[in-house]
Amino acid sequence: MTPRPLADQYRAYIDCLNRQDWPNLGLHVDDDVEHNGRPLGLAGYRAMLVKDFADIPDLHFRIDTLVCEPPHVAARLVFDCHPRAAFLGLPVNGRRISFAENVFYQFGGSKIVSVRSVIDKAAVERQIAA
């Protein structure tokens, strides 16, 4: 059986996030996933995402650029949203902000095992200073 192309697997993961379909997150994310060097595991990873949506009710993941070379996926994600209060330690307080996240994933089989993410904090700083 041919495995699904990595790009399709990744898009299914992003759809899962945007549906907030937490019972199915484990189809896309490994039990032992780590995020920026932290061994969160699936439960910790899910808790991080649940908190993100609580802090940012209109959070939506949009793929700007997708680069796939097994076992890696690199994505530039773009966001346009209204965090309720602080975001990245910055007093956003309900203002609309747009920013990018450049993120690398390593897959083990069909699941994400490692994430290395950088969010464009400087862009958010510029917007709340404006």
Place this chain on the structure above:
Amino acid sequence: MTPRPLADQYRAYIDCLNRQDWPNLGLHVDDDVEHNGRPLGLAGYRAMLVKDFADIPDLHFRIDTLVCEPPHVAARLVFDCHPRAAFLGLPVNGRRISFAENVFYQFGGSKIVSVRSVIDKAAVERQIAA
């Protein structure tokens, strides 16, 4: 003639930066390159890099992760260096810092035409607060 694989082209670009071989930068970077939406052109791009090395004398580009899918390259670059004074607006002042840059490149033929970079400013903030 088979073009060089994109990974080899990218590694040659990084070697050019680390040698500060500015006369040959135009072999790797397009005349009309743009960086994070700014139309710098080759001369402006070179000026940005020259200033980076002036501000950070021990600057060295090291590839941690490389993901290639023509016409895109995504790289996670890691740095371990001593910026002389301010860096990203933060008072580093000669301290040693380590940080990552997650960056996407679009190639046109053998040359970089577009760069979308995010530097991990939060990591630098944590280090100078320590």
